[in-house]
Structures are given as structure tokens and as C-alpha cells.
Amino acid sequence: xxxxxxxxxxxxxxxxxxxxxxxxxxxxxxxxxxxxxxxxxxxxxxxxxxxxxxxxxxxxxxxxxxxxxxxxxxxxxxxxxxxxxxxxxxxxxxxxxxxxxxxxxxxxxxxxxxxxxxxxxxxxxxxxxxxxxxxxxxxxxxxxxxxxxxxxxxxxxxxxxxxxxxxxxxxxxxxxxxxxxxxxxxxxxxxxxxxxxxxxxxxxxxxxxxxxxxxxxxxxxxxxxxxxxxxxxxxxxxxx
Amino acid sequence: xxxxxxxxxxxxxxxxxxxxxxxxxxxxxxxxxxxxxxxxxxxxxxxxxxxxxxxxxxxxxxxxxxxxxxxxxxxxxxxxxxxxxxxxxxxxxxxxxxxxxxxxxxxxxxxxxxxxxxxxxxxxxxxxxxxxxxxxxxxxxxxxxxxxxxxxxxxxxxxxxxxxxxxxxxxxxxxxxxxxxxxxxxxxxxxxxxxxxxxxxxxxxxxxxxxxxxxxxxxxxxxxxxxxxxxxxxxxxxxxxxxxxxxxxxxxxxxxxxxxxxxxxxxxxxxxxxxxxxxxxxxxxxxxxxxxxxxxxxxxxxxxx
Ligand SMILES: Nc1ncnc2c1ncn2[C@@H]1O[C@H](COP(=O)(O)OP(=O)(O)O)[C@@H](O)[C@H]1O
Ligand SMILES: [Mg+2]
Numbered sequence: 001x002x003x004x005x006x007x008x009x010x011x012x013x014x015x016x017x018x019x020x021x022x023x024x025x026x027x028x029x030x031x032x033x034x035x036x037x038x039x040x041x042x043x044x045x046x047x048x049x050x051x052x053x054x055x056x057x058x059x060x061x062x063x064x065x066x067x068x069x070x071x072x073x074x075x076x077x078x079x080x081x082x083x084x085x086x087x088x089x090x091x092x093x094x095x096x097x098x099x100x101x102x103x104x105x106x107x108x109x110x111x112x113x114x115x116x117x118x119x120x121x122x123x124x125x126x127x128x129x130x131x132x133x134x135x136x137x138x139x140x141x142x143x144x145x146x147x148x149x150x151x152x153x154x155x156x157x158x159x160x161x162x163x164x165x166x167x168x169x170x171x172x173x174x175x176x177x178x179x180x181x182x183x184x185x186x187x188x189x190x191x192x193x194x195x196x197x198x199x200x201x202x203x204x205x206x207x208x209x210x211x212x213x214x215x216x217x218x219x220x221x222x223x224x225x226x227x228x229x230x231x232x233x234x235x236x237x238x239x240x
Numbered sequence: 241x242x243x244x245x246x247x248x249x250x251x252x253x254x255x256x257x258x259x260x261x262x263x264x265x266x267x268x269x270x271x272x273x274x275x276x277x278x279x280x281x282x283x284x285x286x287x288x289x290x291x292x293x294x295x296x297x298x299x300x301x302x303x304x305x306x307x308x309x310x311x312x313x314x315x316x317x318x319x320x321x322x323x324x325x326x327x328x329x330x331x332x333x334x335x336x337x338x339x340x341x342x343x344x345x346x347x348x349x350x351x352x353x354x355x356x357x358x359x360x361x362x363x364x365x366x367x368x369x370x371x372x373x374x375x376x377x378x379x380x381x382x383x384x385x386x387x388x389x390x391x392x393x394x395x396x397x398x399x400x401x402x403x404x405x406x407x408x409x410x411x412x413x414x415x416x417x418x419x420x421x422x423x424x425x426x427x428x429x430x431x432x433x434x435x436x437x438x439x440x441x442x443x444x445x446x447x448x449x450x451x452x453x454x455x456x457x458x459x460x461x462x463x464x465x466x467x468x469x470x471x472x473x474x475x476x477x478x479x480x481x482x483x484x485x486x487x488x489x490x491x492x493x494x495x496x497x498x499x500x501x502x503x504x505x506x507x508x509x510x511x512x513x514x515x516x517x518x519x520x521x522x523x524x525x526x527x528x529x530x531x532x533x534x535x536x537x538x539x540x541x542x543x544x545x
Contacts, residue, residue: 092431094428103439
């Protein structure tokens with residue numbers, strides 16, 4: 001079953017100036033799809049347009065075959081779409097507990113049960129529930145951002161460059177968590193510049209260039225294809 | 241001395257309640273609303289109108305116990321709070337909402353100047369420029385401290401009412417912001433509007449709540465001002481500088497800062513009277529404001545740079 005389908009999407013910040021120009025992709029249930037592409041390709045714009053944060057001028061977005069194109073951003077978490085922005089993705093002056101608690105109140109989920117589950121998945125967070133999110137290290141902050149997006153038990157979780165600014169070791173830890181999250185039945189869309197790490201956990205990948213999806217294939221195919229690497233993923237060749 | 245401090249707290253209560261609205265609107269909508277003072281004036285006059293309405297139906301107001309006012313003023317305060325909230329929502333719908341979509345912060349500020357002008361002139365057109373009073377009852381001031389201790393302290397029952405209801409309002413607002421989902425959503429939106437949205441918070445609803453709370457507190461402050469001083473169309477305009485001084489002194493965006501700032505500005509105004517004379521006490525707020533901006537631009541409770 002297709003969890004998320006994007007059809008010929010056009011989106012941008014100013015009317016008449018689309019940044020995303022004809023992006024199409026589909027993610028099967030319980031898959032991890034990596035969305036790759038050079039800096040400035042429009043990956044963030046695409047994912048924000050799906051999340052309802054950037055106006056869509058053409059095309060469609062379907063979440064489990066229900067059209068959600070142009071739906072207000074605040075409706076989508078209620079409909080099963082979780083989103084982790086690249087930066088400023090936790091409420092820095094609330095504690096870990098309050099970050100999760102707030103999401104639970106808003107989404108009207110059984111608080112105790114849900115938070116217990118999330119703390120079991122993220123034991124590092126459980127140990128310091130009272131700590132202000134602003135005090136967390138980069139890796140832990142990213143974990144909290146993921147946990148926050150999971151509070152509403154989304155069917156699809158989208159993340160914008162969760163590896164940004166993290167050491168290779170932390171990237172490994174965060175990505176392992178994503179694999180664990182997928183194992184709980186969540187479909188994942190992972191926007192990344194860190195091609196190697198992303199392809200290592202992804203099932204399939206799409207490459208976005210100048211706002212449109214150019215190549216779609218299994219992660220294995222893409223990882224092996226030197227032309228793809230050279231053409232679209234400039235910095236991929238050197239091991240990072 | 242004690243007397244000046246007590247008077248300062250009464251003035252400060254009015255300023256604090258008004259400054260909360262300024263700071264809330266700033267933290268959620270990200271602009272300085274120079275029309276906020278007019279919400280105080282409108283609140284005061286709407287309560288006066290309701291009071292006249294009640295008097296027409298039930299006859300003249302009977303004072304409650306030691307107070308200068310009767311229960312109809314309390315009912316009028318309720319009516320004014322609702323009507324002022326409706327007015328604020330209307331101004332937002334017709335003006336600010338349109339500009340939020342495309343305009344910059346400076347457009348919104350200029351628009352708020354325009355809104356203030358329209359609201360003030362409309363009010364003066366409807367109600368006239370002659371000062372009014374809710375009640376002409378003479379009150380017996382209560383002597384709390386004898387004259388030979390620090391100059392003594394006398395306070396009227398109305399002033400005690402103002403101080404008490406201000407405390408209740410601030411505690412109520414605190415509970416709302418910290419205990420209710422909508423209150424927490426407001427705090428979250430003020431910190432990070434985009435993250436609030438992706439967490440599922442309806443920012444439009446938060447904006448409406450902001451106007452309603454700001455306007456209700458403005459109406460209460462306006463009635464307090466009318467009760468302890470008098471009703472004048474310039475009431476809000478004269479309070480505008482103290483409101484902003486208080487909000488900035490407290491750290492704009494901080495509700496508790498606005499309360500502290502309001503009380504400090506009120507005290508400063510009151511204590512300056514023997515030094516500069518009553519006519520110039522309005523300048524005190526301005527001096528306080530300049531001093532803060534020079535010494536600590538982020539205010540007492542301010543976090544953002
Ligand atoms: N908030 C914004 N307003 C206007 N243009 C933007 C905004 N954010 C990004 N852009 C532009 O959109 C293009 C794509 O950016 P982005 O989607 O962030 O790319 P990527 O995430 O692939 O690096 C860039 O040219 C960038 O300048
Ligand atoms: Mg990006």
C-alpha cells in the first residue's frame with residue numbers, strides 16, 4: 001500500500017516563482033525513502049510543501065490515498081503526518097517532558113501511555129525529562145524532535161536533514177533510531193545531504209535536482225551507480 | 241511616602257493589565273500595537289454605556305457596601321469585556337489579518353497607528369469630549385496606617401477593589417497559560433510559530449485567543465481607570481507610553497515582566513509627583529523607558545536579543 005504519494009508537485013514561496021517544479025514520488029507503507037539532491041535543489045521546500053508550510057500551486061499530495069494537498073499545516077499531525085524540521089525543531093524553553101506533553105494535549109492522545117512508549121524508545125530522553133530542551137546536545141535534541149513528531153502516532157514521518165550538524169558517530173546513532181522507529185510500523189521520508197548514511201538505511205531513494213525528481217530507484221541501485229553520484233550528488237564520491 | 245506607594249500600585253495595576261495585552265500581541269503577532277490604548281478607552285466607555293443601559297431598566301445604581309459602585313458596574317464590566325474583545329477581533333479581521341499575509345512588521349505598526357486614530361475619533365464622535373464618571377458617590381477612605389508612620393496610608397474601597405481584581409486577573413492568566421492546552425499552545429506559538437503548526441497547533445485560534453485576552457484585560461484596565469480617575473477619550477492615548485514602558489521594562493513578550501513593569505512604572509509616576517509635580521508625571525514613564533533602553537534593552541525578564 002502506498003503511504004504517501006506526491007504527483008507533479010509545484011510549490012514555492014512567491015506566487016509565480018515555483019522552487020519545486022514537478023516533483024513526484026511515492027513511498028510504500030513501512031518503507032524508508034531517502035530524498036537526496038544537491039544543496040538548493042528544493043528538498044526542504046518540497047518537504048515543507050507536503051507538510052503544508054509552503055503554498056502549493058499545482059500537483060497533488062495523497063496520504064494513504066486521501067488527498068491532503070494544500071491542507072493547513074496544523075491539520076496534518078492530526079491526520080497522521082509527522083514532520084521534523086531541520087532547525088529549531090524543539091521548543092527550547094520547555095522541558096523534554098513539556099515538549100512531548102504539549103504535543104499530546106494538542107493531538108488529544110492518551111498522554112501517559114504514549115509518553116511511556118516514547119521514553120522506552122528514547123531512554124536518553126527518559127533520564128532527563130525535566131531538562132530544558134534548549135540545554136540538550138545536538139544528538140539528543142534531534143532525538144527529542146523525532147519523539148515530538150511521533151507523539152501523534154503518525155503513519156508517515158518526514159525528516160529534514162536530521163544529520164545536519166551532527167558528528168558521524170551521532171549520525172549513526174540517530175539513524176539507528178530511525179530504523180527502530182520504522183520497525184514500529186512508521187513509514188519514513190528522509191531528506192538528506194549525507195548520501196552515504198541515508199542510503200545505508202533507506203529502501204529506496206529519489207534524487208531531486210532543480211526542483212524536480214530526476215532519478216528514483218532502490219537505495220542499492222543508487223549507491224552503486226557512479227554516474228548518479230557524479231552527476232547529482234557531487235560531494236558523495238569522497239567518503240564522509 | 242506610603243501613600244505614594246499605594247497610589248502607585250493602583251496606577252500600576254491599570255498599566256500592568258494594559259501592558260499584558262501589548263506584550264501578548266507582540267509575542268504572538270510580532271508587532272507593537274499602538275492601538276492597544278484605545279481598547280482601554282473603548283472598554284471604559286462601553287462599560288459606561290452598559291451602566292446607563294442598566295440604570296434605564298433598573299433605576300439608578302445602588303452602591304454595594306463601602307464601594308462607590310453597585311453590582312450593575314460589575315455587570316457592565318462583563319459586558320464591556322465581551323464587547324471590547326469583539327472590537328479587537330473585528331479590527332484584526334478587517335485590518336491586521338490582511339496585512340499579516342504580506343505586510344512587514346513596520347506595515348503592521350503603521351496600521352496600528354491608523355487604527356488608533358480611527359478608534360479614538362470614533363469614540364469621541366459617539367461619546368463627546370466631556371469627562372464622565374461611573375459614580376458620583378463620595379467614598380470614605382479607610383485609614384490603614386496612622387499619619388505619624390511614614391506619612392500614613394489611606395485607601396478607598398474602590399482602590400482596594402482595583403488592587404484585588406488585578407491580582408485575581410494576573411493569577412487567572414497565569415493558570416490559563418500554564419495549565420490549559422490553549423494557554424500552552426499560546427506559549428509555544430510565541431516561541432516558535434512554525435514548530436507550533438507542525439505540532440498541530442491552530443495558530444489562527446491562538447491569535448484569536450490573544451486578542452480576546454488582551455482586550456478583556458484592556459477593558460478591565462479601562463474601567464479601573466474610569467473608576468479611580470475619570471472617563472476621558474484621551475485615557476488610552478495618555479496611557480500608551482506607560483503601557484509600552486512597562487512592557488519593554490518587563491522584557492517585551494514576557495507576561496510576568498509586563499506585570500512587574502506596570503507596577504514599577506506606576507510607582508515611578510506616583511513617587512515623581514512630589515518632585516516634578518502632577519502635571520509632568522506622565523513624563524516619568526518616558527524617562528523610565530529611555531533609561532531601560534539605555535541600560536538593559538531586553539528588559540527585566542527579556543530573553544530574546
Ligand atoms: N523561506 C524562503 N523564501 C524564499 N526562498 C527560499 C526560502 N527558503 C529557501 N528558498 C529558496 O529555495 C531554493 C531551494 O531551497 P531549499 O528547498 O532549502 O533547498 P535544499 O533543502 O535542497 O537545500 C533556494 O534557491 C532557496 O534560496
Ligand atoms: Mg534543506
